[in-house]
Amino acid sequence: MAVVDPFREAATLAEVLFDEEVAAYLKAQGFGNREGELHPIVYVGQAPEGGNAIVVREEGGRPPIAGGHSDAPVGERRVVSVEVMHDDYRAAKAVGQRVARALHAKQGILSSVKVAWMSADSNLVYLGKDPDQRHRFSQLFSATTKPIQAP
Secondary structure (H helix, E strand, C coil): CCCCCCCCCCCCCHHHCCHHHHHHHHHCCCCCCCCCCCCCCCEEEECCCCEEEEEEEEEEEEEHHHHHCCCCEEEEEEEEEEEEEECHHHHHHHHHHHHHHHHCEEEEEEECCEEEEECCCCCCCEEECCCCCEEEEEEEEEEEEECCCCC
C-alpha cells in the first residue's frame, strides 16, 4: 500500500477556507464593505494593528460526522470565532450583536460548502481592550458543513 504524504496531498477548498467563507458571507451581508462607525473591515486569521476590525478564525471543531453504511465522513463540524475590535465600546457591542444575528441559525450555501446549521456556542463576551486600546468582543459559532458535490 502506498504511503500518502498529507502535506503534498491536495486539500479541498472546504478543508482550508471555511473561515474565509464565513468572512465572505459577512461581507455579503454588509459587514466590512467600508470603514465607518458600524462598518469595521473584515479580516481572516489575525487582526491588523489599529483601526476597527472584525476577525474570523477557525477554531478546531469536533470529529467528522459518519453516516450511512460506511464510516466515510458525510459532514464536518466546524467552529469559528468572530472577534469585533472597535474604539468605541457601544459600537463594538452593537457590531458583535449584528454579527450574531447574521450567523446564528444560518443555513444554506456559502461558496464551496453547504451549511446544514450554524449556531452560536457562546454569548457575546467582552474581552477588554487590546494594546491598541480597542474594545474587544468575541463569540464562538459551530457549523455542520458538507462540501458541494460537482454535478
